[in-house]
Amino acid sequence: MIGIISDFFGIFIGCILGDLFFAKRKLSDTFSAICGIIISMLSIVGFITSSITVSKNGLESPNIIFTVICIVIGTLIGECLDLETRIYNSKILESPAGTDEITSAVITGTIMFAVGGMAIVGPLDAFLTGDNSTLFIKAFIDFSISLSLGGALGKKVAISALPVTVLQLIIGVFGLSLSSFFTDNVIDSICCVGYVILFFSGFNFIFDKIIKIKTVNMLPAIALVILCNVALYFIKLTGLYSFVGGLL
Numbered sequence: 001m002i003g004i005i006s007d008f009f010g011i012f013i014g015c016i017l018g019d020l021f022f023a024k025r026k027l028s029d030t031f032s033a034i035c036g037i038i039i040s041m042l043s044i045v046g047f048i049t050s051s052i053t054v055s056k057n058g059l060e061s062p063n064i065i066f067t068v069i070c071i072v073i074g075t076l077i078g079e080c081l082d083l084e085t086r087i088y089n090s091k092i093l094e095s096p097a098g099t100d101e102i103t104s105a106v107i108t109g110t111i112m113f114a115v116g117g118m119a120i121v122g123p124l125d126a127f128l129t130g131d132n133s134t135l136f137i138k139a140f141i142d143f144s145i146s147l148s149l150g151g152a153l154g155k156k157v158a159i160s161a162l163p164v165t166v167l168q169l170i171i172g173v174f175g176l177s178l179s180s181f182f183t184d185n186v187i188d189s190i191c192c193v194g195y196v197i198l199f200f201s202g203f204n205f206i207f208d209k210i211i212k213i214k215t216v217n218m219l220p221a222i223a224l225v226i227l228c229n230v231a232l233y234f235i236k237l238t239g240l241y242s243f244v245g246g247l248l
Contacts, residue, residue: 003126003135004172008165010139011113011146015158018150035152036205038145039112043199046115050191062185067192070228074193074221084216105153107216108201109160112149113142114167115194120187127172128179135168152205178233186229193225 051063078084113119122135149157175182200213 001126003122003132003139004165004168006132007113007122007135007139007142007168008161010143011109011161011164012158014143014146015109015150015161016155018147018152019155019158021151033206035148036202038148039108039202039205040199041202043195043202047192047195047199050188050195063189063192066189066225066228067196070193070221070225071196071218074224075218077220077224078214078217081220082217083219084214105157106159106163108153108204109146109149109157110163110167111194111198111201111215112145113160113164115191115198119164119168120171120182120190123168123172124175124179124182127176181230181233186233189225189229190222193221197221 051061051067053060053062118134118138118141122132122138125131125134146157197215197218200215200218204212204215
């Protein structure tokens with residue numbers, strides 16, 4: 001728990017300090033562009049790390065097709081439901097700065113800090129073995145990144161620390177009951193989809209006044225990849241996977 005708490009304060013305090021010291025009108029556009037470049041670079045590196053493995057036969061990418069399918073279907077679901085418009089028109093995150101602005105900041109921050117291997121492995125280690133070292137490292141990294149996010153988006157992005165903490169608690173509790181579910185392949189497949197969405201979040205920072213990708217409409221892809229992995233896990237658990245394989 002102490003690791004999750006430290007990550008919460010790392011994100012929250014970093015965003016507040018970023019807004020306090022760096023959020024100046026003359027630097028806002030520059031900070032947004034830099035922030036977008038950083039997010040895009042981190043997402044590309046994360047995607048490559050999660051999707052490409054080295055074997056005797058060379059480089060392999062077993063999650064690429066699965067990632068593309070989940071992204072396409074998940075985005076189509078989001079577009080049909082028009083999630084971004086629904087959320088932006090809601091009053092859940094309404095503020096004097098405008099619903100669009102604060103909702104975008106919170107969603108971007110949540111994706112930024114909740115996506116990645118450390119965000120999944122950290123809570124699992126903390127709950128299963130009591131080792132908080134991964135979360136402590138993540139808290140330091142998130143603090144550094146949140147300074148830039150706070151400078152670019154303002155202190156409102158600090159709200160994203162709350163959903164990130166809730167997600168980490170859910171992962172930890174879920175891991176206690178189904179620790180065998182979180183294999184390397186499952187973690188990599190979830191991260192691959194998340195990094196794609198994260199890349200387009202950075203893209204929106206860089207080309208904010210030219211074009212905007214509705215990243216909120218892509219979020220069902222994360223739910224889809226998790227549901228697919230859960231379904232596959234229970235199929236294997238019940239022996240249906242071997243049965244179907246034998247028929248084929």
